[in-house]
Amino acid sequence: xxxxxxxxxxxxxxxxxxxxxxxxxxxxxxxxxxxxxxxxxxxxxxxxxxxxxxxxxxxxxxxxxxxxxxxxxxxxxxxxxxxxxxxxxxxxxx
Amino acid sequence: xxxxxxxxxxxxxxxxxxxxxxxxxxxxxxxxxxxxxxxxxxxxxxxxxxxxxxxxxxxxxxxxxxxxxxxxxxxxxxxxxxxxxxxxxxxxxxxxxxxxxxxxxxxxxxxxxxxxxxxxxxxxxxxxxxxxxxxxxxxxxxxxxxxxxxxxxxxxxxxxxxxxxxxxxxxxxxxxxxxxxxxxxxxxxxxxxxxxxxxxxxxxxxxxxxxxxxxxxxxxxxxxxxxxxxxxxxxxxxxxxxxxxxxxxxxxxxxxxxxxxxxxxxxxxxxxxxxxxxxxxxxxxxxxxxxxxxxxxxxxxxxxxxxxxxxxxxxxxxxxxxxxxxxxxxxxxxxxxxxxxxxxxxxxxxxxxxxxxxxxxxxxxxxxxxxxxxxxxxxxxxxxxxxxxxxxxxx
Numbered sequence: 319x320x321x322x323x324x325x326x327x328x329x330x331x332x333x334x335x336x337x338x339x340x341x342x343x344x345x346x347x348x349x350x351x352x353x354x355x356x357x358x359x360x361x362x363x364x365x366x367x368x369x370x371x372x373x374x375x376x377x378x379x380x381x382x383x384x385x386x387x388x389x390x391x392x393x394x395x396x397x398x399x400x401x402x403x404x405x406x407x408x409x410x411x412x
Numbered sequence: 413x414x415x416x417x418x419x420x421x422x423x424x425x426x427x428x429x430x431x432x433x434x435x436x437x438x439x440x441x442x443x444x445x446x447x448x449x450x451x452x453x454x455x456x457x458x459x460x461x462x463x464x465x466x467x468x469x470x471x472x473x474x475x476x477x478x479x480x481x482x483x484x485x486x487x488x489x490x491x492x493x494x495x496x497x498x499x500x501x502x503x504x505x506x507x508x509x510x511x512x513x514x515x516x517x518x519x520x521x522x523x524x525x526x527x528x529x530x531x532x533x534x535x536x537x538x539x540x541x542x543x544x545x546x547x548x549x550x551x552x553x554x555x556x557x558x559x560x561x562x563x564x565x566x567x568x569x570x571x572x573x574x575x576x577x578x579x580x581x582x583x584x585x586x587x588x589x590x591x592x593x594x595x596x597x598x599x600x601x602x603x604x605x606x607x608x609x610x611x612x613x614x615x616x617x618x619x620x621x622x623x624x625x626x627x628x629x630x631x632x633x634x635x636x637x638x639x640x641x642x643x644x645x646x647x648x649x650x651x652x653x654x655x656x657x658x659x660x661x662x663x664x665x666x667x668x669x670x671x672x673x674x675x676x677x678x679x680x681x682x683x684x685x686x687x688x689x690x691x692x693x694x695x696x697x698x699x700x701x702x703x704x705x706x707x708x709x710x711x712x713x714x715x716x717x718x719x720x721x722x723x724x725x726x727x728x729x730x731x732x733x734x735x736x737x738x739x740x741x742x743x744x745x746x747x748x749x750x751x752x753x754x755x756x757x758x759x760x761x762x763x764x765x766x767x768x769x770x771x772x773x774x775x776x777x778x779x780x781x782x783x784x785x786x787x788x789x790x791x792x793x794x795x796x797x798x799x800x801x802x803x804x805x806x807x
Binding site: 363365367369388389391392393394395 | 436
């Protein structure tokens, strides 16, 4: 219940104060350059990694990236840069 | 992305990990502040990635709690490059050795050329050079400079008038002028012989021409001694008169000799310093210690290092510091007189021809003035007074 209220306050604040959602609400910011690069900030860790599929943990749910010949160019605690041929980016809610 | 230049200097390693749950392993790595890049999956239970060499200890620490197998595939960057180049040290050494050898060879005498000398003289010059240490195959560093070689050669060999020494690259060129080369006979036209100065004739030796004066005559400057006009009337003809007329002449000279004078002499004490100069920075390699001599003169010999035809900004210098002493000389009046006479005689001799002779000298006047002895001297000289005067023919 308390968590829900905090969530609602944050949503209200971003709307009223015109702040970027990823900063306030810990949402992932995903930058893609064509099909070849994908850059994800605010992830919470690597769940699965193969050259066809990468699964990332988010604050809420997971992110699944499907494609071909993936290489993690850089990985930092909250950022990841993936290279390869990206086919799909899916949000999995749990 | 990371700045790969910095990681290049630190060195990077490619690591292979085998086992299950590798994603968690990577999460653990990056949470302990390790940078990991180029992560690739190589199979169902294998991944490879790059990491910094400095992070190996962190990797080991993290690995303890994971049941996986680590192996290091390849190292990159400066530390590994260095290690690999050590393996090829022979090659690097060869390159270095090449330059060293070229430099050494560039500073060795490779030729001695002697021009203008007869084989006999050339042989003696070569022998003398050998004695002085100027030989083919010797290093130029330990040779004297060109001026010293030149001086020493012309002092030690009697039968050469002059020798020019030039060092061109690695070859010494000697240009020799020999003394006993036959003198060239000067062709003269018709001429009279006239007196070069006022004199009393002592002796005559006329080869050609008509003698106009006789022994014991007093002649004036410009007077005709031997005429180039011989014969009488229609048999008359012109010749180039030739001969020697010795006359007694007079010279007056005055000299001043200070009674007290200072002069410098070397005591024989010396100190040799060897230094190497790089650009403007000079540092000693032998002969340390301060110079304790009060008065001294320095003699510096510079040997620049050459590389092929270029002179490098590196030179080997040898400085000889010689101790000097100031002496004081005090003449008594009689000593000063003697010295003054000697001085005047020598300066007169330098003025006269080689075959002129001083037959008498007299002191005309002497006085001591301001600590100096002032002398007036009178000399009688017998010398050849005949000089040629060309006869200009009218038409």
